[in-house]
Amino acid sequence: MKMPIQQANPDVGFQIAPMIDVVFVILVFFMSLAAQIRIEQILQTKLPGVAISSATTEFVDEQILQVGEDGEVSLNDESYDSPQSRDLPQLTGTLLRLKASSDAAKSKLVVTLISHPDSPYYRTIDVLNSLAIAGITNVTFTSDSDE
Amino acid sequence: MAGGGGGGDGEPEFQIAPMIDVLLVLLIFFMSIATTAVSRYDPSIALPVAPDANKKDDSEGELVFNVAWRAQTQSAVTTYEEHTVNLDDVVSTLIARKKANPKVRVLVRSDALTPVRYISAVIDAAAKAGISDVTFATLSR
Numbered sequence: 001m002k003m004p005i006q007q008a009n010p011d012v013g014f015q016i017a018p019m020i021d022v023v024f025v026i027l028v029f030f031m032s033l034a035a036q037i038r039i040e041q042i043l044q045t046k047l048p049g050v051a052i053s054s055a056t057t058e059f060v061d062e063q064i065l066q067v068g069e070d071g072e073v074s075l076n077d078e079s080y081d082s083p084q085s086r087d088l089p090q091l092t093g094t095l096l097r098l099k100a101s102s103d104a105a106k107s108k109l110v111v112t113l114i115s116h117p118d119s120p121y122y123r124t125i126d127v128l129n130s131l132a133i134a135g136i137t138n139v140t141f142t143s144d145s146d147e
Numbered sequence: 148m149a150g151g152g153g154g155g156d157g158e159p160e161f162q163i164a165p166m167i168d169v170l171l172v173l174l175i176f177f178m179s180i181a182t183t184a185v186s187r188y189d190p191s192i193a194l195p196v197a198p199d200a201n202k203k204d205d206s207e208g209e210l211v212f213n214v215a216w217r218a219q220t221q222s223a224v225t226t227y228e229e230h231t232v233n234l235d236d237v238v239s240t241l242i243a244r245k246k247a248n249p250k251v252r253v254l255v256r257s258d259a260l261t262p263v264r265y266i267s268a269v270i271d272a273a274a275k276a277g278i279s280d281v282t283f284a285t286l287s288r
Contacts, residue, residue, distance in 0.1 A: 030177035041200035042282040117264035124197035129197040
């Protein structure tokens with residue numbers, strides 16, 4: 001059987017149609033990838049460290065916040081809200097008042113957060129969220145030692 | 148005053164050049180937003196919710212630790228730069244990063260149900276390396 005001989009076409013020029021096809025496929029790929037991205041936010045803390053200063057040291061107003069194993073939250077050994085409460089309204093209200101009084105006294109408010117090693121992480125985040133609502137930025141995060 | 152006419156009387160033709168321009172702009176936009184977050188962030192982690200957390204301004208100097216909680220085995224797996232790490236071994240790396248850029252900060256991304264002891268281990272490693280800025284990744288809802 002005789003096969004038909006294809007005509008050689010050496011100069012086809014730039015083809016726009018396949019380029020648009022490819023660009024569309026890449027666009028759809030990145031659009032679908034972008035749709036899966038969730039916007040994350042952050043809660044900031046500052047670990048304690050050694051500060052070398054030649055000036056006089058300013059006294060700070062330190063508050064101790066504790067998170068128990070069952071999620072119970074206490075401020076200076078006084079319990080606030082129930083372990084099931086995620087919004088922590090009592091604690092948030094108290095922190096807002098503490099922040100207002102420390103601003104009025106022009107003193108620096110520092111909160112040390114001590115979480116039980118077996119407490120769930122989200123409970124610590126709940127407390128950090130309350131601190132963010134109160135506008136308290138000087139937060140030190142520590143944990144109970146196992147030993 | 149006479150308004151400018153359209154010019155020709157015929158049907159306006161489909162212009163391929165502006166369409167390609169728009170297409171390429173869209174492509175670059177989606178490429179830029181898609182590639183920033185993909186490499187270092189473990190998407191399987193269910194972050195805790197904090198509606199009043201701050202918006203992240205930039206990711207410069209961010210050292211990302213992903214702490215994934217495995218409920219079946221009751222254990223957590225900590226990854227740094229896409230590798231599972233022993234936190235005692237990573238301190239030297241963190242010290243080098245801190246030396247190269249004093250403004251580095253540690254970002255902890257962890258499952259909401261992870262016990263705090265695993266988060267504390269990451270914070271402890273950061274403290275040993277002299278990094279005092281520690282941030283926690285959350286979702287707004």
